[in-house]
Amino acid sequence: MPAQHPPHRRNAPDDKFGHTPELGNQVWDWAERLAQHSDPGYAERGELTVTYLTEAHRAVAQRLAHWMRADCGFDEVAIDAVGNVVGVYHGTDREAKRLLTGSHYDTVRNGGRYDGRLGILVPMACVREMSRQGRRLPYGLEVVGFAEEEGQRYKAVFLGSGALTGHFDTAWLDQQDADGVTMRDAMRHAGLCVDDIPKLQRDPAKYLGFVEVHIEQGPVLNELDLPLGIVTSINGSVRYLGEVIGMASHAGTTPMDRRRDAAAAVAELVLHVEKRAASVPHLVGTVGMLEVPGGSINVVPGRCRFSLDIRATTNEVRDACAADVRAELARICEWRGLHFRLEETMRAAAAPSDAAWQQRWERAVQSLGLPLHRMPSGAGHDAMKLHEVMPQAMLFMRGGNAGISHNPLESITNDDTDLAVRAFQALLDQLTLEP
């Protein structure tokens, strides 16, 4: 079972004002239960890793579906053909348009407990309250636990939300994971019906829009001492996987001027990415994977594999950086007498929030007596995919530990979570009053 990190402690009921944040505690407890499932190799070390369709991943889906059904009172609960957990709470009129919400339940390797999962559990807590009160909204609420957003096991990303927007590329099914297991086989093994994927595409005319609650994953709200923030836009991103090919040779006998060192070339590229991204505000570039396959201490690297992730507030700034980096890679390789391969594996356009939905979040936050803080999202989210087909807006919740994320030290408080649930309830209530 993953280790308990020091920040993972729920405030006691009367820590402060004798108030018990029941809704926040519920979400907290669900998140703790989900964190008991982790992939082999990580679980033993107390690390949380849940990648697409592993046993731990399927267990998380089962738990979510069970809670939606048994604890929350959703009317329909199903695990769909890509592994999304979909719960529907009907409105007074079953045919009424639905509000779509949710986030992902997969994680990065050795990640935190709240990235993604918060956006599934917060609306689940809202449905639980409504069904306990026997309350129905004039519109339906569809909560989706997206099966995959993090792009860890396969090169493709947004497998879950992409299926809903009709962007699941069937060519992905032949991709292999690090152990040579194709996506198609992983899906079959999980009992998913690959042929049904096209049927998952939603008709936007049947939806009011998409909203997503997410932990901020950065330091801003923490520094401002604010529990909630309003997302104005999600930064655009592009990702590549690359390989430089040189010549492996003897480290002791190959003179420095005769080497064709693939790793030294990628090292040059990494420094270029760092400098280029740092030269423009709100542009970021990361080489997060760097590997000399089959390398040895006494061999000049003949091959070097790397990843590249570039993000910016506008697509233009992102693309200009990507073009420069590609040109620099070509220049470095030419100068050093090397070859390279570079494959674009993901491209997501910057996604500005829909004005009306952003305002609904603003009014919801204000109704709790909290100040407004508007901010862009540096991280990518399922909302970027839904943005392609319907209006969307996100609500951020503060992360502790200086907002660190994609790290086991990611943390939240039950008090903040309680506010996030209440903000979601306020958004639902407002929508009820709209003509």
Ligand code: GLV
């Ligand atoms: C998703 O977590 C991302 O990489 O932004």
Ligand code: MN
């Ligand atoms: Mn993430």
Ligand code: MN
């Ligand atoms: Mn996320």
